[in-house]
Amino acid sequence: DHHRVIWPFWLIFLSMIKIKKLCKFCDTQVTNCSGTGSCKVECDITAICPHANEVCVSIWRKKDNNVTLETLCYNPAHKLYGLVLEDYNNSKCEMKEKKGMGSEFFICSCSEDECNEHVFFTSYSLDSQVVSVILVSLVPLLVLAVLVITSFYFYRVYRQHHATSKRKKGPPVDFSDAHAIMMDDEGSDISSTHANNLNHNTELLPIELDVQVGKGRFAEVYRAKLKQGSSAGEQAFETVAVKIFPDEEYASWKNEKDIFSDADLRHENVLHFLTAEERKVQKQYWLITAYHPRGNLQEYLTRHIISWQDLWLLGGSLARGVAHLHSDHTPCGRYKVPIVHRDIKSSNILVNSDLTCCLCDFGLGLRLDNSLSVDELANSGQVGTARYMAPEVLESRINLENIESFKQTDVYSMALVLWEITSRCSAVGEVKEYEPPFGKVREHPCVESMKDSVLRDRGRPEIPNSWINHPGIQMVCATIDECWDHDPEARLTAQCVAERFSDMEHLDKLSGRSDSEEKIPEEISVVDENNLKKVEAVSNTNVPPEVYLTDCSDVCVGGL
Ligand code: ADE
Secondary structure (H helix, E strand, O other): OHHHHHHHHHHHHHHHHHHOOEEEOOEEEEOOOOOOOEEEOOOOOEEEOOOOOOEEEEEEEEEOOEEEEEEEEEOOOOOEOOEOOOOOOOOOEEEEEOOOOOOEEEEEEEOOOOHHHEEEEOOOOOOHHHHHHHHHHHHHHHHHHHHHHHHHHHHHHHHHHHHHHHHHOOOOOOOOOHHHHHHHOOOOOHHHHOOOOOOOOOOOOOEEEEEEEEEOOOOEEEEEEEEEOOOOOOOEEEEEEEEEEEHHHHHHHHHHHHHHOOHHHOOOOEOOEEEEEEEOOOOEEEEEEEOOOOOEHHHHHHHOOEOHHHHHHHHHHHHHHHHHHHOOEOOOOOEOOOEEOOOOOHHHEEEOOOOOEEEOOOOOOEEOOOOOOHHHHHOOOOOOOHHHOOHHHHOOOOOOOOOHHHHHHHHHHHHHHHHHHHHOEHHHOOOOOOOOOOOOOOOOOOHHHHHHHHHHOOOOOOOOHHHHHOHHHHHHHHHHHHHOOOOHHHOEOHHHHHHHHHHOOOHHHHOOOOOOOOOOOHHHHHOOHHHEEEOOOOOOOOOOOOOEEEOOOOOOEOOO
16 A cells, blocks of 8 residues: 555656756856857756756857857747747757847757757758748749640640641641641651661761862862772772762751751752761761762853753753752652752752753751741741842841741742743744853842842843743743742742643744744643633733643642
8 A cells, every 4th residue: 555655656756857858057158159060068057957848948149249158948838039949859959040139149959968068050041931931932833844844745745646647648738838837747757757867887988089070158069989899800880979068067068968868858850869978087078969960050051052842851840849849748649848948049950861950959958847946947037149039038028937938939049040041042042151140240249239139120130022932932931920020929839830841841843943843732722721821921022822821820829
Protein backbone atom coordinates (compact mmCIF):
# COMPACT_ATOMS: atom_id res chain seq x y z
CA ASP A 1 0.00 0.00 0.00
CA HIS A 2 2.82 2.33 0.95
CA HIS A 3 4.41 1.69 -2.43
CA ARG A 4 1.17 2.22 -4.24
CA VAL A 5 0.99 5.79 -2.83
CA ILE A 6 4.66 6.81 -3.32
CA TRP A 7 5.26 5.47 -6.84
CA PRO A 8 2.99 7.88 -8.86
CA PHE A 9 4.47 10.86 -6.99
CA TRP A 10 8.01 9.95 -8.15
CA LEU A 11 6.81 9.37 -11.58
CA ILE A 12 5.27 12.82 -11.76
CA PHE A 13 8.37 14.42 -10.23
CA LEU A 14 10.75 12.68 -12.63
CA SER A 15 8.67 13.51 -15.63
CA MET A 16 8.55 17.18 -14.57
CA ILE A 17 12.35 17.25 -14.27
CA LYS A 18 12.68 15.68 -17.69
CA ILE A 19 10.35 18.03 -19.50
CA LYS A 20 11.88 21.24 -18.19
CA LYS A 21 14.79 22.38 -20.37
CA LEU A 22 18.20 23.52 -19.30
CA CYS A 23 18.99 26.69 -21.21
CA LYS A 24 21.59 29.43 -21.17
CA PHE A 25 19.81 32.32 -19.49
CA CYS A 26 21.89 35.51 -19.12
CA ASP A 27 19.45 38.07 -20.51
CA THR A 28 21.26 40.67 -22.61
CA GLN A 29 25.08 40.79 -22.64
CA VAL A 30 27.61 42.59 -24.78
CA THR A 31 29.32 40.13 -27.11
CA ASN A 32 32.22 39.77 -29.56
CA CYS A 33 30.11 37.55 -31.80
CA SER A 34 30.25 39.16 -35.27
CA GLY A 35 26.96 37.74 -36.56
CA THR A 36 28.55 35.42 -39.12
CA GLY A 37 29.51 31.75 -38.98
CA SER A 38 28.97 30.40 -35.48
CA CYS A 39 29.52 31.79 -31.98
CA LYS A 40 29.73 30.43 -28.46
CA VAL A 41 27.65 32.50 -26.07
CA GLU A 42 29.67 33.78 -23.10
CA CYS A 43 27.01 33.05 -20.52
CA ASP A 44 27.86 31.23 -17.31
CA ILE A 45 24.28 30.74 -16.17
CA THR A 46 22.50 27.56 -17.10
CA ALA A 47 18.92 27.72 -15.87
CA ILE A 48 16.21 25.11 -15.48
CA CYS A 49 13.46 26.78 -17.45
CA PRO A 50 10.60 27.62 -15.04
CA HIS A 51 7.89 26.13 -17.25
CA ALA A 52 7.82 22.74 -18.85
CA ASN A 53 7.12 23.83 -22.42
CA GLU A 54 9.68 26.61 -22.57
CA VAL A 55 12.51 26.34 -25.11
CA CYS A 56 15.97 27.91 -25.34
CA VAL A 57 16.28 31.16 -27.27
CA SER A 58 19.22 33.35 -28.33
CA ILE A 59 18.95 36.81 -29.87
CA TRP A 60 21.81 38.69 -31.54
CA ARG A 61 21.43 42.42 -32.10
CA LYS A 62 23.64 45.13 -33.53
CA LYS A 63 22.88 48.82 -33.27
CA ASP A 64 25.46 51.62 -33.68
CA ASN A 65 28.41 49.24 -33.14
CA ASN A 66 26.77 47.97 -29.97
CA VAL A 67 26.51 44.18 -30.32
CA THR A 68 24.58 42.13 -27.79
CA LEU A 69 23.47 38.55 -27.30
CA GLU A 70 20.42 37.75 -25.25
CA THR A 71 19.80 34.23 -23.93
CA LEU A 72 16.59 33.09 -22.30
CA CYS A 73 13.95 30.42 -21.79
CA TYR A 74 10.70 31.16 -23.60
CA ASN A 75 7.32 29.61 -24.27
CA PRO A 76 6.93 29.34 -28.05
CA ALA A 77 3.17 29.55 -27.74
CA HIS A 78 3.64 33.30 -27.19
CA LYS A 79 5.22 35.89 -29.44
CA LEU A 80 8.61 37.22 -28.46
CA TYR A 81 9.27 40.82 -29.56
CA GLY A 82 6.27 40.36 -31.81
CA LEU A 83 7.83 37.32 -33.50
CA VAL A 84 6.64 33.74 -33.57
CA LEU A 85 9.35 31.21 -32.71
CA GLU A 86 9.32 28.95 -35.73
CA ASP A 87 12.17 26.53 -35.43
CA TYR A 88 12.21 25.65 -31.72
CA ASN A 89 12.02 21.88 -32.44
CA ASN A 90 15.59 22.00 -33.75
CA SER A 91 18.47 20.55 -31.79
CA LYS A 92 20.72 23.42 -33.01
CA CYS A 93 20.14 27.12 -32.60
CA GLU A 94 20.15 28.44 -36.19
CA MET A 95 20.03 32.22 -36.37
CA LYS A 96 17.56 33.79 -38.80
CA GLU A 97 17.59 37.48 -39.62
CA LYS A 98 14.41 39.46 -39.01
CA LYS A 99 13.84 42.81 -40.67
CA GLY A 100 12.06 45.77 -39.22
CA MET A 101 13.24 45.25 -35.65
CA GLY A 102 14.98 48.66 -35.36
CA SER A 103 18.44 47.10 -35.48
CA GLU A 104 20.24 44.20 -37.13
CA PHE A 105 18.38 41.36 -35.48
CA PHE A 106 18.94 37.58 -35.54
CA ILE A 107 16.98 35.08 -33.48
CA CYS A 108 17.10 31.33 -32.95
CA SER A 109 15.30 28.82 -30.77
CA CYS A 110 15.86 25.15 -30.03
CA SER A 111 14.80 22.46 -27.61
CA GLU A 112 17.81 20.48 -26.46
CA ASP A 113 19.53 21.21 -23.16
CA GLU A 114 21.83 24.26 -23.43
CA CYS A 115 21.35 24.26 -27.21
CA ASN A 116 21.33 28.10 -27.27
CA GLU A 117 24.97 28.18 -26.10
CA HIS A 118 26.17 27.71 -29.69
CA VAL A 119 24.51 29.83 -32.31
CA PHE A 120 24.84 29.43 -36.08
CA PHE A 121 24.32 32.19 -38.60
CA THR A 122 23.06 31.13 -42.03
CA SER A 123 24.31 33.16 -44.99
CA TYR A 124 20.94 33.77 -46.63
CA SER A 125 18.47 36.04 -45.01
CA LEU A 126 15.22 35.17 -46.75
CA ASP A 127 12.60 34.51 -44.19
CA SER A 128 10.03 31.87 -44.84
CA GLN A 129 7.38 34.41 -45.80
CA VAL A 130 9.53 35.71 -48.63
CA VAL A 131 10.24 32.15 -49.74
CA SER A 132 6.57 31.29 -49.76
CA VAL A 133 5.71 34.47 -51.72
CA ILE A 134 8.28 33.49 -54.34
CA LEU A 135 7.00 29.93 -54.48
CA VAL A 136 3.40 31.03 -54.73
CA SER A 137 4.17 33.31 -57.65
CA LEU A 138 6.55 30.96 -59.50
CA VAL A 139 4.75 27.65 -59.24
CA PRO A 140 1.67 28.67 -61.29
CA LEU A 141 3.97 30.13 -63.95
CA LEU A 142 5.95 26.91 -64.13
CA VAL A 143 2.79 24.82 -64.32
CA LEU A 144 1.47 27.07 -67.09
CA ALA A 145 4.74 26.81 -69.05
CA VAL A 146 4.71 23.00 -68.77
CA LEU A 147 1.08 22.94 -69.94
CA VAL A 148 1.79 25.21 -72.93
CA ILE A 149 4.86 23.22 -74.01
CA THR A 150 3.02 19.91 -73.69
CA SER A 151 0.00 21.12 -75.66
CA PHE A 152 2.25 22.61 -78.35
CA TYR A 153 4.10 19.30 -78.62
CA PHE A 154 0.89 17.32 -78.98
CA TYR A 155 -0.44 19.88 -81.48
CA ARG A 156 2.71 19.45 -83.63
CA VAL A 157 2.42 15.65 -83.48
CA TYR A 158 -1.24 15.89 -84.46
CA ARG A 159 -0.57 18.29 -87.37
CA GLN A 160 2.30 16.16 -88.60
CA HIS A 161 0.13 13.07 -88.59
CA HIS A 162 -2.67 14.99 -90.29
CA ALA A 163 -0.39 16.38 -93.02
CA THR A 164 1.24 13.00 -93.70
CA SER A 165 -2.08 11.23 -94.06
CA LYS A 166 -3.33 14.03 -96.34
CA ARG A 167 -0.30 13.65 -98.58
CA LYS A 168 -0.65 9.88 -98.67
CA LYS A 169 -4.14 10.32 -100.11
CA GLY A 170 -2.44 11.60 -103.26
CA PRO A 171 -4.35 14.20 -105.23
CA PRO A 172 -2.88 17.66 -105.13
CA VAL A 173 -3.99 19.75 -102.23
CA ASP A 174 -5.18 23.25 -102.96
CA PHE A 175 -2.47 25.40 -101.49
CA SER A 176 -3.50 28.47 -103.33
CA ASP A 177 -3.14 30.70 -100.36
CA ALA A 178 -0.21 31.35 -98.12
CA HIS A 179 -1.91 30.32 -94.93
CA ALA A 180 -2.81 26.97 -96.40
CA ILE A 181 0.87 26.28 -97.00
CA MET A 182 2.10 27.63 -93.74
CA MET A 183 -0.52 25.98 -91.62
CA ASP A 184 -1.47 22.82 -93.42
CA ASP A 185 1.83 21.43 -94.41
CA GLU A 186 4.30 20.51 -91.78
CA GLY A 187 6.93 19.76 -94.41
CA SER A 188 8.72 17.72 -91.84
CA ASP A 189 9.33 14.82 -94.15
CA ILE A 190 12.78 16.27 -94.69
CA SER A 191 14.64 13.15 -93.59
CA SER A 192 13.14 11.08 -96.39
CA THR A 193 13.23 13.67 -99.13
CA HIS A 194 16.62 14.96 -98.04
CA ALA A 195 18.15 11.56 -97.65
CA ASN A 196 20.75 12.04 -100.35
CA ASN A 197 21.82 15.56 -99.58
CA LEU A 198 25.36 15.02 -98.45
CA ASN A 199 28.10 12.59 -99.33
CA HIS A 200 28.42 11.11 -95.85
CA ASN A 201 31.19 8.76 -96.87
CA THR A 202 34.42 9.60 -95.15
CA GLU A 203 36.02 9.10 -98.56
CA LEU A 204 35.34 11.97 -100.92
CA LEU A 205 34.43 11.25 -104.53
CA PRO A 206 37.46 10.79 -106.83
CA ILE A 207 37.06 14.01 -108.79
CA GLU A 208 39.66 15.77 -110.88
CA LEU A 209 38.88 19.38 -111.76
CA ASP A 210 39.43 20.44 -115.40
CA VAL A 211 38.62 23.97 -116.45
CA GLN A 212 36.53 26.72 -114.94
CA VAL A 213 33.28 27.09 -116.89
CA GLY A 214 31.42 29.64 -114.83
CA LYS A 215 31.65 32.15 -112.03
CA GLY A 216 28.76 33.40 -109.95
CA ARG A 217 28.23 35.67 -106.98
CA PHE A 218 29.01 32.96 -104.45
CA ALA A 219 30.89 30.22 -106.28
CA GLU A 220 32.90 29.07 -109.27
CA VAL A 221 31.89 26.22 -111.54
CA TYR A 222 34.35 23.71 -112.99
CA ARG A 223 34.07 20.97 -115.53
CA ALA A 224 35.48 17.88 -113.83
CA LYS A 225 36.14 14.15 -114.21
CA LEU A 226 34.40 11.78 -111.84
CA LYS A 227 36.63 8.74 -111.99
CA GLN A 228 35.07 5.31 -112.11
CA GLY A 229 36.72 2.00 -111.32
CA SER A 230 37.63 0.10 -114.44
CA SER A 231 38.77 -3.49 -114.69
CA ALA A 232 40.62 -2.83 -117.95
CA GLY A 233 43.26 -0.81 -116.16
CA GLU A 234 42.28 2.28 -118.11
CA GLN A 235 40.49 4.78 -115.97
CA ALA A 236 36.89 5.45 -117.08
CA PHE A 237 35.30 8.73 -116.04
CA GLU A 238 32.11 10.67 -116.24
CA THR A 239 32.17 14.40 -116.90
CA VAL A 240 30.44 16.35 -114.12
CA ALA A 241 30.17 19.97 -113.06
CA VAL A 242 31.53 21.00 -109.66
CA LYS A 243 30.34 24.21 -108.07
CA ILE A 244 32.87 25.32 -105.47
CA PHE A 245 31.89 27.63 -102.63
CA PRO A 246 34.59 29.19 -100.46
CA ASP A 247 34.34 28.79 -96.68
CA GLU A 248 32.57 32.13 -96.21
CA GLU A 249 29.76 31.19 -98.64
CA TYR A 250 28.68 28.22 -96.53
CA ALA A 251 25.12 29.58 -96.19
CA SER A 252 24.66 29.76 -99.94
CA TRP A 253 26.01 26.20 -100.40
CA LYS A 254 23.73 24.93 -97.64
CA ASN A 255 20.68 26.61 -99.14
CA GLU A 256 21.35 25.25 -102.62
CA LYS A 257 22.16 21.78 -101.27
CA ASP A 258 18.94 21.69 -99.23
CA ILE A 259 16.88 22.70 -102.25
CA PHE A 260 18.57 20.19 -104.53
CA SER A 261 18.22 17.41 -101.98
CA ASP A 262 14.46 17.34 -102.34
CA ALA A 263 14.02 14.33 -104.62
CA ASP A 264 10.77 15.87 -105.87
CA LEU A 265 12.76 18.63 -107.54
CA ARG A 266 13.99 16.17 -110.18
CA HIS A 267 12.82 17.22 -113.61
CA GLU A 268 14.30 17.23 -117.08
CA ASN A 269 14.36 21.02 -117.02
CA VAL A 270 16.08 21.32 -113.65
CA LEU A 271 19.82 20.73 -113.24
CA HIS A 272 20.49 17.13 -112.17
CA PHE A 273 22.11 17.06 -108.74
CA LEU A 274 24.53 14.29 -107.78
CA THR A 275 25.80 15.09 -104.32
CA ALA A 276 27.27 17.69 -101.97
CA GLU A 277 30.59 17.50 -100.19
CA GLU A 278 32.40 19.38 -97.44
CA ARG A 279 36.04 19.52 -98.55
CA LYS A 280 37.42 20.34 -95.13
CA VAL A 281 41.10 20.33 -96.09
CA GLN A 282 40.61 22.98 -98.78
CA LYS A 283 37.99 24.75 -96.64
CA GLN A 284 35.56 24.48 -99.53
CA TYR A 285 31.99 23.31 -100.08
CA TRP A 286 31.15 21.47 -103.30
CA LEU A 287 27.99 20.72 -105.24
CA ILE A 288 28.41 18.04 -107.87
CA THR A 289 25.91 18.12 -110.74
CA ALA A 290 25.43 17.06 -114.36
CA TYR A 291 27.63 18.89 -116.84
CA HIS A 292 26.08 20.79 -119.77
CA PRO A 293 28.62 21.29 -122.57
CA ARG A 294 26.43 23.89 -124.29
CA GLY A 295 26.88 26.23 -121.34
CA ASN A 296 24.34 28.78 -120.23
CA LEU A 297 21.52 30.34 -122.24
CA GLN A 298 23.03 33.82 -122.27
CA GLU A 299 26.26 32.50 -123.81
CA TYR A 300 24.26 30.37 -126.23
CA LEU A 301 22.08 33.26 -127.42
CA THR A 302 25.14 35.48 -127.76
CA ARG A 303 26.68 32.97 -130.17
CA HIS A 304 23.61 31.62 -131.99
CA ILE A 305 20.64 32.81 -133.96
CA ILE A 306 17.84 30.35 -133.36
CA SER A 307 14.90 29.09 -135.41
CA TRP A 308 11.22 29.23 -134.41
CA GLN A 309 11.49 25.54 -133.50
CA ASP A 310 14.44 26.32 -131.18
CA LEU A 311 12.52 29.18 -129.61
CA TRP A 312 9.58 26.90 -129.04
CA LEU A 313 11.82 24.24 -127.46
CA LEU A 314 13.75 26.68 -125.26
CA GLY A 315 10.72 28.76 -124.23
CA GLY A 316 8.41 25.80 -123.57
CA SER A 317 11.01 23.89 -121.57
CA LEU A 318 11.86 26.97 -119.51
CA ALA A 319 8.18 27.41 -118.62
CA ARG A 320 7.86 23.70 -117.77
CA GLY A 321 10.93 23.85 -115.50
CA VAL A 322 9.59 26.91 -113.64
CA ALA A 323 6.09 25.40 -113.46
CA HIS A 324 7.56 22.25 -111.92
CA LEU A 325 9.49 24.28 -109.33
CA HIS A 326 6.38 26.25 -108.41
CA SER A 327 4.05 23.28 -108.37
CA ASP A 328 2.71 21.79 -105.14
CA HIS A 329 2.44 18.35 -106.69
CA THR A 330 4.62 15.97 -108.66
CA PRO A 331 3.56 14.72 -112.10
CA CYS A 332 2.03 11.72 -110.27
CA GLY A 333 -0.11 13.98 -108.10
CA ARG A 334 1.84 13.48 -104.88
CA TYR A 335 2.33 16.53 -102.68
CA LYS A 336 5.59 18.41 -103.16
CA VAL A 337 6.94 21.57 -101.57
CA PRO A 338 6.66 24.49 -104.01
CA ILE A 339 9.99 26.22 -104.60
CA VAL A 340 10.73 29.67 -105.95
CA HIS A 341 14.00 30.39 -107.70
CA ARG A 342 14.21 34.17 -107.12
CA ASP A 343 17.12 34.65 -109.53
CA ILE A 344 15.82 33.54 -112.90
CA LYS A 345 17.98 35.00 -115.66
CA SER A 346 19.54 33.68 -118.85
CA SER A 347 22.91 33.06 -117.18
CA ASN A 348 21.20 30.81 -114.59
CA ILE A 349 19.72 28.58 -117.27
CA LEU A 350 21.79 25.86 -118.93
CA VAL A 351 21.16 24.54 -122.43
CA ASN A 352 20.58 20.81 -122.83
CA SER A 353 21.91 18.97 -125.86
CA ASP A 354 18.34 18.78 -127.27
CA LEU A 355 18.12 22.56 -127.03
CA THR A 356 15.87 22.61 -124.02
CA CYS A 357 16.45 24.66 -120.88
CA CYS A 358 17.73 23.45 -117.55
CA LEU A 359 17.32 25.70 -114.51
CA CYS A 360 20.37 25.98 -112.27
CA ASP A 361 21.80 28.09 -109.44
CA PHE A 362 19.39 27.69 -106.57
CA GLY A 363 21.53 29.71 -104.18
CA LEU A 364 18.64 32.12 -103.60
CA GLY A 365 15.90 29.53 -103.89
CA LEU A 366 13.21 29.35 -101.24
CA ARG A 367 11.14 26.34 -100.22
CA LEU A 368 7.61 27.57 -99.61
CA ASP A 369 6.78 25.18 -96.81
CA ASN A 370 5.80 25.85 -93.28
CA SER A 371 9.35 25.39 -92.05
CA LEU A 372 9.83 28.94 -93.36
CA SER A 373 10.68 31.03 -90.36
CA VAL A 374 9.35 34.53 -89.91
CA ASP A 375 12.95 35.73 -90.34
CA GLU A 376 13.37 33.91 -93.64
CA LEU A 377 10.16 35.46 -94.91
CA ALA A 378 11.09 38.90 -93.65
CA ASN A 379 14.54 38.66 -95.29
CA SER A 380 13.05 37.54 -98.55
CA GLY A 381 11.93 41.01 -99.65
CA GLN A 382 14.60 42.02 -102.15
CA VAL A 383 16.84 39.29 -103.52
CA GLY A 384 17.98 38.48 -107.03
CA THR A 385 19.63 40.39 -109.85
CA ALA A 386 18.46 43.99 -110.22
CA ARG A 387 18.11 43.75 -114.04
CA TYR A 388 15.57 40.90 -113.70
CA MET A 389 13.75 42.15 -110.60
CA ALA A 390 9.98 42.51 -110.78
CA PRO A 391 8.59 45.98 -110.00
CA GLU A 392 7.28 44.88 -106.59
CA VAL A 393 10.71 43.45 -105.71
CA LEU A 394 12.46 46.68 -106.77
CA GLU A 395 10.04 48.54 -104.52
CA SER A 396 10.37 45.96 -101.70
CA ARG A 397 6.60 45.76 -101.69
CA ILE A 398 6.19 42.06 -102.21
CA ASN A 399 3.19 40.59 -100.43
CA LEU A 400 4.88 38.25 -97.93
CA GLU A 401 1.50 36.96 -96.77
CA ASN A 402 0.85 35.17 -100.03
CA ILE A 403 3.30 32.62 -101.40
CA GLU A 404 1.91 33.18 -104.90
CA SER A 405 3.65 36.58 -104.81
CA PHE A 406 7.05 34.87 -104.89
CA LYS A 407 6.00 32.78 -107.89
CA GLN A 408 4.75 35.93 -109.65
CA THR A 409 8.18 37.54 -109.32
CA ASP A 410 9.75 34.45 -110.95
CA VAL A 411 7.22 34.73 -113.80
CA TYR A 412 8.24 38.35 -114.40
CA SER A 413 11.94 37.34 -114.66
CA MET A 414 10.99 34.43 -116.91
CA ALA A 415 9.21 36.87 -119.24
CA LEU A 416 12.47 38.81 -119.65
CA VAL A 417 14.28 35.57 -120.54
CA LEU A 418 11.54 34.67 -123.04
CA TRP A 419 12.07 38.10 -124.58
CA GLU A 420 15.84 37.44 -124.82
CA ILE A 421 15.18 34.12 -126.55
CA THR A 422 12.70 35.72 -128.96
CA SER A 423 15.09 38.57 -129.75
CA ARG A 424 17.52 36.03 -131.22
CA CYS A 425 14.96 34.12 -133.28
CA SER A 426 15.19 34.39 -137.05
CA ALA A 427 11.37 34.36 -137.21
CA VAL A 428 11.28 37.96 -135.94
CA GLY A 429 12.87 39.24 -139.15
CA GLU A 430 16.14 41.08 -138.85
CA VAL A 431 17.97 39.70 -135.81
CA LYS A 432 20.19 42.10 -133.84
CA GLU A 433 23.24 41.29 -131.75
CA TYR A 434 22.37 39.70 -128.42
CA GLU A 435 21.47 42.29 -125.80
CA PRO A 436 20.24 41.55 -122.31
CA PRO A 437 16.84 42.96 -121.32
CA PHE A 438 17.19 46.67 -120.50
CA GLY A 439 20.52 46.30 -122.29
CA LYS A 440 20.86 50.03 -122.61
CA VAL A 441 21.18 50.28 -118.87
CA ARG A 442 24.81 49.82 -117.78
CA GLU A 443 26.39 46.39 -117.37
CA HIS A 444 25.25 45.56 -113.86
CA PRO A 445 22.47 48.05 -113.26
CA CYS A 446 21.78 48.87 -109.65
CA VAL A 447 18.35 48.72 -108.07
CA GLU A 448 17.96 52.51 -108.30
CA SER A 449 18.50 52.69 -112.07
CA MET A 450 16.19 49.70 -112.60
CA LYS A 451 13.56 51.48 -110.51
CA ASP A 452 13.77 54.43 -112.91
CA SER A 453 13.22 52.20 -115.93
CA VAL A 454 10.72 49.69 -114.59
CA LEU A 455 8.76 51.67 -112.00
CA ARG A 456 8.98 55.36 -112.91
CA ASP A 457 8.89 54.91 -116.70
CA ARG A 458 6.95 51.61 -116.63
CA GLY A 459 9.51 50.48 -119.24
CA ARG A 460 9.84 46.96 -120.61
CA PRO A 461 12.17 45.60 -123.31
CA GLU A 462 10.96 46.62 -126.76
CA ILE A 463 8.79 44.30 -128.86
CA PRO A 464 9.04 45.81 -132.35
CA ASN A 465 6.00 45.59 -134.64
CA SER A 466 8.08 43.69 -137.16
CA TRP A 467 8.35 40.72 -134.75
CA ILE A 468 4.72 39.82 -134.81
CA ASN A 469 4.38 39.01 -138.44
CA HIS A 470 5.01 35.45 -137.39
CA PRO A 471 1.97 33.93 -135.65
CA GLY A 472 4.07 31.92 -133.23
CA ILE A 473 6.17 34.92 -132.25
CA GLN A 474 2.95 36.87 -131.92
CA MET A 475 1.63 34.38 -129.39
CA VAL A 476 4.94 34.31 -127.54
CA CYS A 477 4.97 38.11 -127.35
CA ALA A 478 1.39 38.24 -126.11
CA THR A 479 2.36 35.72 -123.44
CA ILE A 480 5.49 37.69 -122.50
CA ASP A 481 3.37 40.83 -122.21
CA GLU A 482 1.01 39.12 -119.79
CA CYS A 483 3.93 37.76 -117.76
CA TRP A 484 5.64 41.10 -117.15
CA ASP A 485 2.46 42.93 -116.18
CA HIS A 486 3.04 45.61 -113.55
CA ASP A 487 0.30 44.01 -111.46
CA PRO A 488 1.74 40.72 -110.12
CA GLU A 489 -1.71 39.18 -109.79
CA ALA A 490 -2.45 39.80 -113.47
CA ARG A 491 0.54 37.74 -114.57
CA LEU A 492 0.12 34.26 -116.00
CA THR A 493 1.34 31.30 -114.03
CA ALA A 494 4.34 29.35 -115.34
CA GLN A 495 2.02 26.37 -115.86
CA CYS A 496 -0.19 28.47 -118.09
CA VAL A 497 2.83 29.64 -120.11
CA ALA A 498 3.89 26.00 -120.53
CA GLU A 499 0.38 25.15 -121.81
CA ARG A 500 0.50 28.09 -124.21
CA PHE A 501 3.79 26.80 -125.63
CA SER A 502 2.37 23.36 -126.12
CA ASP A 503 -0.55 24.95 -128.01
CA MET A 504 1.97 26.72 -130.26
CA GLU A 505 3.64 23.57 -131.51
CA HIS A 506 2.44 23.88 -135.09
CA LEU A 507 2.25 27.63 -135.41
CA ASP A 508 5.36 27.80 -137.55
CA LYS A 509 3.31 26.20 -140.27
CA LEU A 510 0.99 29.20 -140.28
CA SER A 511 3.87 31.55 -140.85
CA GLY A 512 4.48 33.24 -144.15
CA ARG A 513 8.20 32.93 -143.36
CA SER A 514 8.08 29.18 -142.82
CA ASP A 515 10.07 27.00 -145.14
CA SER A 516 7.47 24.35 -144.75
CA GLU A 517 4.88 23.95 -147.40
CA GLU A 518 2.61 22.00 -145.07
CA LYS A 519 -0.94 23.11 -144.52
CA ILE A 520 -2.35 24.27 -141.21
CA PRO A 521 -2.50 21.09 -139.18
CA GLU A 522 -5.94 19.90 -138.27
CA GLU A 523 -5.52 20.24 -134.50
CA ILE A 524 -5.31 24.00 -134.90
CA SER A 525 -8.53 24.33 -136.81
CA VAL A 526 -10.49 22.02 -134.49
CA VAL A 527 -9.40 23.44 -131.13
CA ASP A 528 -12.37 24.05 -128.86
CA GLU A 529 -13.10 27.73 -129.27
CA ASN A 530 -14.54 28.01 -125.77
CA ASN A 531 -11.05 27.58 -124.41
CA LEU A 532 -9.46 30.10 -126.73
CA LYS A 533 -9.43 33.83 -126.86
CA LYS A 534 -8.27 36.17 -129.53
CA VAL A 535 -4.84 37.68 -129.15
CA GLU A 536 -5.28 41.17 -127.85
CA ALA A 537 -2.50 41.41 -125.37
CA VAL A 538 0.33 42.86 -127.42
CA SER A 539 -0.10 46.53 -127.93
CA ASN A 540 0.37 48.08 -131.37
CA THR A 541 0.09 44.76 -133.12
CA ASN A 542 -1.88 43.69 -136.13
CA VAL A 543 -3.20 40.35 -135.07
CA PRO A 544 -4.63 38.13 -137.76
CA PRO A 545 -8.09 37.03 -136.62
CA GLU A 546 -7.35 33.32 -137.01
CA VAL A 547 -4.67 33.33 -134.26
CA TYR A 548 -5.88 32.31 -130.81
CA LEU A 549 -4.31 31.96 -127.36
CA THR A 550 -5.28 29.52 -124.64
CA ASP A 551 -7.43 31.52 -122.28
CA CYS A 552 -5.75 30.94 -118.95
CA SER A 553 -7.66 33.58 -117.09
CA ASP A 554 -10.09 31.11 -115.52
CA VAL A 555 -7.61 28.49 -114.55
CA CYS A 556 -4.16 29.74 -114.00
CA VAL A 557 -3.62 33.48 -113.79
CA GLY A 558 -1.27 34.05 -110.87
CA GLY A 559 -3.72 35.93 -108.68
CA LEU A 560 -6.43 33.32 -108.68
N1 ADE B 1 27.83 26.45 -115.63
C1 ADE B 1 27.24 26.40 -114.46
N2 ADE B 1 26.82 25.18 -114.19
C2 ADE B 1 27.17 24.42 -115.23
C3 ADE B 1 27.00 23.06 -115.57
N3 ADE B 1 26.38 22.25 -114.74
N4 ADE B 1 27.44 22.63 -116.74
C4 ADE B 1 28.04 23.47 -117.54
N5 ADE B 1 28.24 24.74 -117.31
C5 ADE B 1 27.81 25.22 -116.15
